[in-house]
Amino acid sequence: MQYRLLGRTGLRVAPFALGAMTFGDTSWGTDETTSRAIVDRYLDAGGNFIDTANGYASGRSEEILGAVLAESGRRDEVVLATKFTAARRAGDPNAGGNGRKNILASLEESLRRLRTDYLDLYWLHIWDTVTPVEEVMSTFDALVRAGKVRAVGLSDTPAWYAAKAQLRAAAHGWEPVAALQLEYSLVERSIEREHVPAALDLGMGIVPWSPLAHGFLTGKYTRGGDDGIVGEGRVQALRASPYGRRHTERDWAVLASLVEIADELGASPAQVALSWVTSRPGVSSTLVGARTVAQLEDNLGALDVILSAEHLARLEQLGRPDLLHPYDLHVPEHTRRLHGGAVVAAG
Numbered sequence: 001m002q003y004r005l006l007g008r009t010g011l012r013v014a015p016f017a018l019g020a021m022t023f024g025d026t027s028w029g030t031d032e033t034t035s036r037a038i039v040d041r042y043l044d045a046g047g048n049f050i051d052t053a054n055g056y057a058s059g060r061s062e063e064i065l066g067a068v069l070a071e072s073g074r075r076d077e078v079v080l081a082t083k084f085t086a087a088r089r090a091g092d093p094n095a096g097g098n099g100r101k102n103i104l105a106s107l108e109e110s111l112r113r114l115r116t117d118y119l120d121l122y123w124l125h126i127w128d129t130v131t132p133v134e135e136v137m138s139t140f141d142a143l144v145r146a147g148k149v150r151a152v153g154l155s156d157t158p159a160w161y162a163a164k165a166q167l168r169a170a171a172h173g174w175e176p177v178a179a180l181q182l183e184y185s186l187v188e189r190s191i192e193r194e195h196v197p198a199a200l201d202l203g204m205g206i207v208p209w210s211p212l213a214h215g216f217l218t219g220k221y222t223r224g225g226d227d228g229i230v231g232e233g234r235v236q237a238l239r240a241s242p243y244g245r246r247h248t249e250r251d252w253a254v255l256a257s258l259v260e261i262a263d264e265l266g267a268s269p270a271q272v273a274l275s276w277v278t279s280r281p282g283v284s285s286t287l288v289g290a291r292t293v294a295q296l297e298d299n300l301g302a303l304d305v306i307l308s309a310e311h312l313a314r315l316e317q318l319g320r321p322d323l324l325h326p327y328d329l330h331v332p333e334h335t336r337r338l339h340g341g342a343v344v345a346a347g
């Protein structure tokens, strides 16, 4: 493993972070025994960055992870991250979301389940649309100063909100946002429009989630059947939920080219898809998910895949996001005119 810094912090993180969302989930996830084996295999391979959330399997994911780390005595080796936002109980608006009251209460519950007295990274899980950014950032700062948290991050927020958080933190001398956790894969590249440029400009690392699009990019699904997709796995399980994705013509075209490139390289499609994500600008560490140890093995093999400039260029073009307004005005043909015909690059 070649470690990278997480954004502009001094935290050294492996290129692949282990996602613990599958741990303890009884529908599309994995049981405790396999979860433990996945953690052991990841740490033995040199991995050091593990991600969970208070809401994963209603807290079971944190409990399993806490037990493995406590029993193995390896807590201190790990950059341990969890998240708040998910409601801790129904019917109480202050027991969910991103207000100070819920952040502090969620943290105490997570620390107890994780059997630790500090987190290396604490994430806001999802923008709740209402809490002022100053309340979130000042609470984060207090937690860092109290020694309960080493670094802080934002997941699933609009880019404008992340930029505002970072600028408010700088203005007040608060702990800055270390990283943004966002969905990013060959078939979901929306963040390239706003989040990636904001992260690069404001010094926030990117930590992509669902880099295999919930397993779609492993190549184990084909077109067909009544639903238009054949194959077993989480993608099928999610189709009935609000998180299910209706795969487009473009998704299938991306997958076909990905499989072609993987064959040329003698690698698995998952390895090529993961290697592409890790190579993208601004990415600090990519979250890998696995339901079995064999899947984790396959995914870690991406570290040995070397994509040529030609492969990267082919993959880059596949699912490039459409140039919606105003980005359609920022292409070289237009900007050159603004510069009197000259080509001008940023310093």
Ligand SMILES: NC(=O)c1ccc[n+]([C@@H]2O[C@H](COP(=O)([O-])OP(=O)(O)OC[C@H]3O[C@@H](n4cnc5c(N)ncnc54)[C@H](OP(=O)(O)O)[C@@H]3O)[C@@H](O)[C@H]2O)c1
Pocket (backbone or CB within 6 Å): 018, 019, 020, 021, 022, 028, 051, 052, 125, 155, 156, 181, 182, 208, 209, 210, 211, 212, 213, 214, 215, 216, 218, 220, 232, 233, 234, 235, 270, 287, 288, 289, 290, 291, 294, 295, 296, 298, 299
């Ligand atoms: N911040 C957020 O909102 C957010 C949201 C989602 C995830 N996350 C984080 O990101 C992590 C990774 O996300 P993800 O689990 O969605 O990632 P993913 O890599 O897109 O999907 C993982 C799933 O794909 C299948 N799979 C993985 N590797 C495979 C392989 N080599 N061969 C065949 N199938 C394979 C498995 O499901 P099946 O075996 O069932 O097909 C596995 O559970 C999570 O654990 C979590 O920490 C964060």
